Amino acid sequence: MDEREATDRSVWAEFTVGMRGRWQQRRAMLRLLPRGGPAVVGTAVALQVVAGLLPIGFVLATAEVIAGVPAAVAGGVDSEAWRELRDHLITAAALFFAIQLLLPVQAFLGELLRRRIDGGIRDRLMADSFRGTGIAVLEDPELLDQAADGLTMLRMGHWSPGAACAGFIALLSRYLQTVAAAAVISFAYAWQAGLAVLVAGLTIRFGYRVGLSVFGRIYRRHQRVRRRRFYFRDLLLTSGPAKEIRIFGLLDWVGSRYAEAFMQGALPVWRQRRRIFYGPYVLYTLTAFVLLSAALAGAARATATGVLTIGAFMIVMQAALTSIRIGAFIAESDVQTEYGMNAETALRRFGELTTAAADGERGGEPVPPDAPVREIRFEQVTFRYTPDSPPVLDGLDLTIPAGASLAIVGLNGAGKTTLVKLLARLYEPESGRITADGVDIRTFDGAAWQRRVAAIFQDFVHFELPVRDNVGFGAAGDHDDAAVEDALRRAGALDFVTALPAGLDTPLSRQYEDGADLSGGQWQRIAIARALMAVHGGARVLVLDEPTAALDARAEVAFFDRFLDLTRGVTSLVISHRFSTVRRADRIAVLESGRVVESGTHADLLTLGGRYAELFTLQAARFTGSHPSPDPLDQPAPTGPTDPPGALTVPTDPPDAPTASAAPPGAPTAPRAPATSAAPPGALTAPSAPATSAAPPGVPAASAVPPGIPAASAGPAQHSAGPSDRPAGLSDELPEEAVADA
Numbered sequence: 001m002d003e004r005e006a007t008d009r010s011v012w013a014e015f016t017v018g019m020r021g022r023w024q025q026r027r028a029m030l031r032l033l034p035r036g037g038p039a040v041v042g043t044a045v046a047l048q049v050v051a052g053l054l055p056i057g058f059v060l061a062t063a064e065v066i067a068g069v070p071a072a073v074a075g076g077v078d079s080e081a082w083r084e085l086r087d088h089l090i091t092a093a094a095l096f097f098a099i100q101l102l103l104p105v106q107a108f109l110g111e112l113l114r115r116r117i118d119g120g121i122r123d124r125l126m127a128d129s130f131r132g133t134g135i136a137v138l139e140d141p142e143l144l145d146q147a148a149d150g151l152t153m154l155r156m157g158h159w160s161p162g163a164a165c166a167g168f169i170a171l172l173s174r175y176l177q178t179v180a181a182a183a184v185i186s187f188a189y190a191w192q193a194g195l196a197v198l199v200a201g202l203t204i205r206f207g208y209r210v211g212l213s214v215f216g217r218i219y220r221r222h223q224r225v226r227r228r229r230f231y232f233r234d235l236l237l238t239s240g241p242a243k244e245i246r247i248f249g250l251l252d253w254v255g256s257r258y259a260e261a262f263m264q265g266a267l268p269v270w271r272q273r274r275r276i277f278y279g280p281y282v283l284y285t286l287t288a289f290v291l292l293s294a295a296l297a298g299a300a301r302a303t304a305t306g307v308l309t310i311g312a313f314m315i316v317m318q319a320a321l322t323s324i325r326i327g328a329f330i331a332e333s334d335v336q337t338e339y340g341m342n343a344e345t346a347l348r349r350f351g352e353l354t355t356a357a358a359d360g361e362r363g364g365e366p367v368p369p370d371a372p373v374r375e376i377r378f379e380q381v382t383f384r385y386t387p388d389s390p391p392v393l394d395g396l397d398l399t400i401p402a403g404a405s406l407a408i409v410g411l412n413g414a415g416k417t418t419l420v421k422l423l424a425r426l427y428e429p430e431s432g433r434i435t436a437d438g439v440d441i442r443t444f445d446g447a448a449w450q451r452r453v454a455a456i457f458q459d460f461v462h463f464e465l466p467v468r469d470n471v472g473f474g475a476a477g478d479h480d481d482a483a484v485e486d487a488l489r490r491a492g493a494l495d496f497v498t499a500l501p502a503g504l505d506t507p508l509s510r511q512y513e514d515g516a517d518l519s520g521g522q523w524q525r526i527a528i529a530r531a532l533m534a535v536h537g538g539a540r541v542l543v544l545d546e547p548t549a550a551l552d553a554r555a556e557v558a559f560f561d562r563f564l565d566l567t568r569g570v571t572s573l574v575i576s577h578r579f580s581t582v583r584r585a586d587r588i589a590v591l592e593s594g595r596v597v598e599s600g601t602h603a604d605l606l607t608l609g610g611r612y613a614e615l616f617t618l619q620a621a622r623f624t625g626s627h628p629s630p631d632p633l634d635q636p637a638p639t640g641p642t643d644p645p646g647a648l649t650v651p652t653d654p655p656d657a658p659t660a661s662a663a664p665p666g667a668p669t670a671p672r673a674p675a676t677s678a679a680p681p682g683a684l685t686a687p688s689a690p691a692t693s694a695a696p697p698g699v700p701a702a703s704a705v706p707p708g709i710p711a712a713s714a715g716p717a718q719h720s721a722g723p724s725d726r727p728a729g730l731s732d733e734l735p736e737e738a739v740a741d742a
């Protein structure tokens, strides 16, 4: 229902439309109350009863004081009337102080109640709602709206469900006071006057609550705008975006977007205010005024005619004023209950959505030990993120042999990461299936399967926690220092971690006093260590999504030189745009249009001369200068002879030779044959003997190797004489740095 519809409806119609929901909310509040604990709830209720009755006692005592003054004055200081007056005065003062003393105790109990109830809700949300293995539900816009509102209220605490419960209890004393005051009027004067005063107070109260409820309903409809506002606020106030916001001078822009979003959410509510509050409020107040005036006028006349004593009149007057106070804004209850109930509704919906998603995934068979031992297969897998978006994977078939490495390449947005998310059961395929040794992974217990898959995504989490946790989380919090250090050492991170102020205990964030921040490459090594830790903890499938994108060329070479060692016996999947990384995998799959369009070894795919060869050529050309860019800035930087020896070597793997990654770990590498280049004039060429390679027809063997850089081969260099038909630049002789930096 949109806002226009709501504004077209009368306040009363809008109120009645929301009536059912409000009763549900109130029932939900009552169900929440016991979470405050019987002692706290019981004491709070008892105090509210006392707090409701004390003002009536005060009214009676002060009336007695006023009524007793003439007799006391006439009787003098030692008279009985004087002593009575004194006693009434002391009683009134004691009641007054009791009321004042009760206020902070009531506030304290209300706060305790709020904390307990909100704490319970928070625990329930964490325990129930986030136990699912999938993440699709967490990207659902409706859920995000509910979460933004509900969680914000829960975090702030002012308008949370707990605050609403405390607000409801606080109403007890107010209503008790109102009814008791009306009863006093009935006894002191006439039941008709008591009833009139009661109805007057409740009428104003009702009018106000109707307005507040309608106001709350309109407010709730602007969840999405508020979420946008929170986003702009966080852009301004959090450190992540701070760099770019400043560098691009976006402070004002974001500030004005924030103000705009604020107004977008607030204006419709404000515009409704007059209609919702002022009109009806005048009507209800006039009605109450007439009723109250009639009751008080009657009492005044009765007093004037001697039917009512002056003391009784004072009681009626004060009781009427006490009773009518129910119609005023109740600071400890009104806003809290209205918005707190909205927060409860939002959080309940949030819980329902996440629980439903988790329930759909529940159960499942245990994952067989050591699975996968043969292979993982994607069989005709189709997947789309939302029902109306095009498929990202479209009938995809792929076999990942167990214990070997598979690289996945493809253009940006081809679906590489999506494929991994499906493998890790963060999402489920729309059709088709993924099997491990022939068993659909959907039949496995989701959490158990996820323990089997160690995935480090491009946007891996930078936990603002000590190094030990950042790595240990790979093995579900295994914090065995020896294992953590071993993983760090193998990821090439131990040296810089040891140099940190508190070693493994150093929090990885500058936002903590003794914390340290790391460079992108250092963080990536921490992530790799986390993945290795996961393998240590029993993961059998290792997924590295762009694992070396932030590593320098030397670190990348070092990492992949040890990669097979590091992942021996583990099924590994590597996604990378760096061909120096990709080529080392046992097999490579090329993803395009939601399917695997080519697969094979690096050599096979070069020979095929298809998509992979084309991508490889494109990347190579940037560095060989085979396709010089008209823009001088686009030219590759020559690598100087000062570079450390060995840092830029790349294994040569002619099409019919084993790839570097396929070489047995520790096997000696054959000396690299010097390469020549068919590069354009001016391109850097390696000295010495010509290197040729078996290449697809029409492809000249070419490679540019900067001077002074020895070319090496992981296998025996095999060269065919004669002209090569490999595309220009499509050479295995690329300097590692050049490929790595592409």
Ligand SMILES: Nc1ncnc2c1ncn2[C@@H]1O[C@H](COP(=O)(O)OP(=O)(O)OP(=O)(O)O)[C@@H](O)[C@H]1O
Residues within 6 Å of the ligand: 139, 385, 386, 392, 410, 411, 412, 413, 414, 415, 416, 417, 418, 419
């Ligand atoms: N959470 C998501 N919700 C909706 N669409 C998504 C989501 N994640 C990815 N997509 C879309 O799915 C498509 C494939 O994305 P994916 O991240 O799998 O590509 P990729 O091949 O890994 O790309 P890259 O090489 O840039 O990392 C893209 O069009 C992207 O917009």
